[in-house]
Amino acid sequence: MRVSVQIENIDELRRCNGIDDIELHGEIERLRVGDHVLLTFLSGFNLRATLPVRITRIRAGRFRGRLAARPAQSKLLGLRANTMVAFTAGQIHSITRPQPKCARSKNKRGF
Numbered sequence: 001m002r003v004s005v006q007i008e009n010i011d012e013l014r015r016c017n018g019i020d021d022i023e024l025h026g027e028i029e030r031l032r033v034g035d036h037v038l039l040t041f042l043s044g045f046n047l048r049a050t051l052p053v054r055i056t057r058i059r060a061g062r063f064r065g066r067l068a069a070r071p072a073q074s075k076l077l078g079l080r081a082n083t084m085v086a087f088t089a090g091q092i093h094s095i096t097r098p099q100p101k102c103a104r105s106k107n108k109r110g111f
Contacts, residue, residue, distance in 0.1 A: 005078060008040040008048075011090035028089045031055060036068060038093040041079060052096055053085060063087050 014021060031037070033055055040050045053065040067083045 006042045007085070007087050007091045008042050008093075009088075009090050010040060010093045024092070024094065025089075027095050028092055031058065031063075031095070033058060036096045037063075037065070038096055039085070039087055039091055040093050043078075049079075050093055051079070053087070056084075061089060063089070063092075 011021075035055050036052050037055065038050050039053050040048060042048050052068040054068045055063055055065045057064040064084065064086050067079060067081050067085065069081060
């Protein structure tokens with residue numbers, strides 16, 4: 001059975017609560033392909049998961065990206081890592097940076 005999943009319009013929720021996050025709006029304007037954002041996914045079963053998405057395309061204020069993680073809740077929502085999603089600036093919860101990969105020492109012995 002397919003589950004309907006929506007992306008929460010966080011900007012609308014903030015405005016309803018009297019919050020205008022000017023700093024976030026500025027950061028959104030500077031987003032580029034390859035950047036990571038957090039989106040909150042909602043399902044009809046009252047499930048909610050905030051997941052990282054890597055931006056793959058930006059055109060006329062619309063974004064496309066791929067899920068960059070697969071937390072436990074994503075399975076319940078029917079989402080998997082690398083799932084393609086389309087979203088707008090108003091749906092961006094926050095901007096995140098990808099976790100750095102463990103830096104490997106060129107010479108573990110210190111020579």
